[in-house]
Amino acid sequence: MSKGDCKITINFETEKKEVEIEIKMTEPTSIPKEKIQHITENLLNFYKIKAYEVKIEDSGAPEYAIASRVESLVRKHLKTPSNTPYFEIPTDLNPPKRTPLLNTRRSLLYIPGSKPYMLGKSPTTDADCVIFDLEDSVSFSDKDVARIIVRNALRCLPFQDDKNGKTLERIVRINPLPLGEMDLECLDFKYLHGVVIPKCESEKDVLRVEELISKSGVNQVHLMPLIESALGVENAFNIVNCSKNIVSVSMGLEDYTADMGMERSKTDQESEWAMARVKNAAAAAGIQAIDTVYSNFRDNEGLKQAALKAKAFGYIGKRCIHPAQVPIVNSVFVPTEKEIENAQKIVSAYNEAIQRGDGVVVVNDKMVDLPVVKRANRILSLAKDVGLLEKK
Numbered sequence: 001m002s003k004g005d006c007k008i009t010i011n012f013e014t015e016k017k018e019v020e021i022e023i024k025m026t027e028p029t030s031i032p033k034e035k036i037q038h039i040t041e042n043l044l045n046f047y048k049i050k051a052y053e054v055k056i057e058d059s060g061a062p063e064y065a066i067a068s069r070v071e072s073l074v075r076k077h078l079k080t081p082s083n084t085p086y087f088e089i090p091t092d093l094n095p096p097k098r099t100p101l102l103n104t105r106r107s108l109l110y111i112p113g114s115k116p117y118m119l120g121k122s123p124t125t126d127a128d129c130v131i132f133d134l135e136d137s138v139s140f141s142d143k144d145v146a147r148i149i150v151r152n153a154l155r156c157l158p159f160q161d162d163k164n165g166k167t168l169e170r171i172v173r174i175n176p177l178p179l180g181e182m183d184l185e186c187l188d189f190k191y192l193h194g195v196v197i198p199k200c201e202s203e204k205d206v207l208r209v210e211e212l213i214s215k216s217g218v219n220q221v222h223l224m225p226l227i228e229s230a231l232g233v234e235n236a237f238n239i240v241n242c243s244k245n246i247v248s249v250s251m252g253l254e255d256y257t258a259d260m261g262m263e264r265s266k267t268d269q270e271s272e273w274a275m276a277r278v279k280n281a282a283a284a285a286g287i288q289a290i291d292t293v294y295s296n297f298r299d300n301e302g303l304k305q306a307a308l309k310a311k312a313f314g315y316i317g318k319r320c321i322h323p324a325q326v327p328i329v330n331s332v333f334v335p336t337e338k339e340i341e342n343a344q345k346i347v348s349a350y351n352e353a354i355q356r357g358d359g360v361v362v363v364n365d366k367m368v369d370l371p372v373v374k375r376a377n378r379i380l381s382l383a384k385d386v387g388l389l390e391k392k
Contacts, residue, residue, distance in 0.1 A: 004117025006061035008069040011053035012077050019044055021054045031063055039067050039089065046087045047074050064089055064152035065116035072145035082182040086148065091155050095190040098220050099169055101247045104128055104385040105290060106317040106333035107326045108171065112137035114146040119153045122168075123160060127326045128317070129169035134183050135176070135198050143175065147186040154191040166385065169193045171224065177205055184212040194222030194247065199255070201232045203242035210243055221245060224290075228252035229259045233274045236281035248288040250319060251278055254295075266302060267309075268292075279314050291315040297322035307332035334386050335379045343376035343383075 021040055023033050040054060056066060071087055074080075109127035111118050113134045122130045132153065138146045154170055161167045172187060173196035174180035184195070197209050206225055213221050223245045227233060233256070240249045253271050257264040264270070282289040291310035294303045307318050307329050318329045335343070346363050350373045353361045361368040383389040 002059070002115065002117060004060050004062070004065075004120060005115070006059060006066050006069060007057040008066070008073055009055045010070070010073050010077070011055075017051050019049065019052055019054065021056065023056045023058065025058045031058075031066075035063065036066055039063060040070055043067055043070055043087045044074070047071075047078065047080075049074065060117075062116055062120060062156070064156040065149060068148040068152050069145055072148050075148075076144060083185040086151065086186060089152055089156055093156065093158065096159065096161050096167060096170065096193065099167055099193050099222070101222070102288060103169060103247070104166070104382060105169070105248065105288060106386070107320055107329040108290060108317060109320045109323065109326055110137065110173070110293070112146075113150040113172075114138045114142040116149060116153070119149070120157065121323075123157055125168070125323065125326065126330065127168075127320065127323075128166075128330075129171050129193075131171045131173050131196060131319070133173045134180075135173050143179070143182075147183050151186050151188055155188055167193075169222075171196055171222075173198060173226075174209075177208060180209070181212060184209065189213060189216045189218035189221050192221070194224055196224045196226055196250075198226045198252065199228050199232075200225040200239055201227075201229055202235050203238045206239060206242050206246065210245060222247040224248045224250065226250050226252050227278055228255035230256070232256075233277055236278050237284055240281050240287055241285040246285070246287055248290050249278060249282050250290045251275060251292050253292045268306070275310075275313055275315075283314065288317070289313075289315045291318040293319045293321050294325065295321065297325055300324075300328055303328050304332060330386075334388060335383050339379055340383050340388065343379040346373060346376040347380065 019041060021037050023036055036056060044052065054070065058066065067087065067089055105128050107127040108129040108131055109125055110131045110133050111122055113132045119132065132150045134143065134146055134150060150172060159168055159170065170192045171194045172192055174183040176199035195209060197205055200206065206223060209223065223243060224247060225239050227236060227239065227249060228251065232239065240246055251274065253264055253268055256271060256274060262270045279289045291307065294306045296302060303325055310318060311332055317333050320326055320329055346368055349363050350361050350368060380389060384391045
């Protein structure tokens with residue numbers, strides 16, 4: 001049993017005529033035994049369970065994790081379909097406000113969805129987005145409980161919206177379809193901002209996810225396809241252009257290189273064509289391209305070089321697998337002082353030329369046209385979002 005988690009056993013064959021709950025605490029916890037017993041009883045009543053023996057071995061688990069593990073065992077025993085209602089843990093927290101389609105997304109930190117202790121640290125991260133992962137970081141035997149843990153963590157963790165003037169985006173990476181449909185049926189979309197769609201090979205994957213989300217009644221949930229195969233690369237534009245809810249696209253190079261029969265190198269040189277192809281599709285569709293993970297989380301210099309390379313390709317951020325990667329990635333995907341100064345000159349010169357009625361603008365001996373001005377404005381907007389320039 002991991003720190004900040006718990007072990008639950010339920011005797012479904014008891015001859016007792018009432019629910020008996022035994023609680024053993026192996027680590028200090030801020031949750032009184034009475035509260036643990038109360039929420040467990042409420043959960044069992046929700047499922048109309050009258051006579052089971054429940055043993056809870058607690059190692060400092062949050063309330064939502066205890067409830068999630070109890071609920072997972074109960075639903076498995078009752079063979080409850082994934083599309084039927086889940087127990088709602090009482091929460092005083094309001095759903096987060098929606099974020100812009102082209103939000104600042106320099107760093108997107110993956111957190112295993114089956115690890116409550118790690119999930120509990122997410123509200124204090126400096127990443128722009130957290131991705132609660134239900135796919136690669138969760139073993140198959142933990143899939144059922146992980147989706148309930150993630151559902152409840154999103155509803156119960158004390159995220160601080162408007163921290164430094166911005167909202168921490170909460171994203172969930174589901175499993176590939178059709179298994180991912182069970183994840184979507186479990187999630188409470190009011191409490192998250194977006195969904196990463198892995199192993200995405202055609203627009204059908206995106207549209208199926210969108211169809212299932214629409215049944216929740218939540219209108220704006222960001223979609224983030226993850227392209228991980230040769231077929232996905234070939235269909236990149238169709239994938240990213242099939243829905244107004246798509247905000248970004250990324251590549252999964254471990255799966256892509258395996259699909260291509262290539263060995264992934266440290267520099268990802270063998271995948272540059274695919275990276276450019278996906279970035280081109282993103283630009284044509286008007287969405288963001290976000291770079292793949294850098295697997296060696298102890299190689300800071302390698303991470304920095306990979307991020308700089310992605311930035312040169314036009315990628316606006318990078319996915320991270322360890323909290324230590326976040327500050328390095330954040331430092332790369334921001335404008336330099338020189339870029340900010342040059343952007344200010346371009347915008348100022350262009351605005352002055354418009355006021356004079358001039359059709360020609362020259363900055364640093366270079367002609368400036370509208371696309372250059374748009375790029376300069378994007379640089380200044382990002383600089384303001386990350387606190388490098390004061391917002392007016």
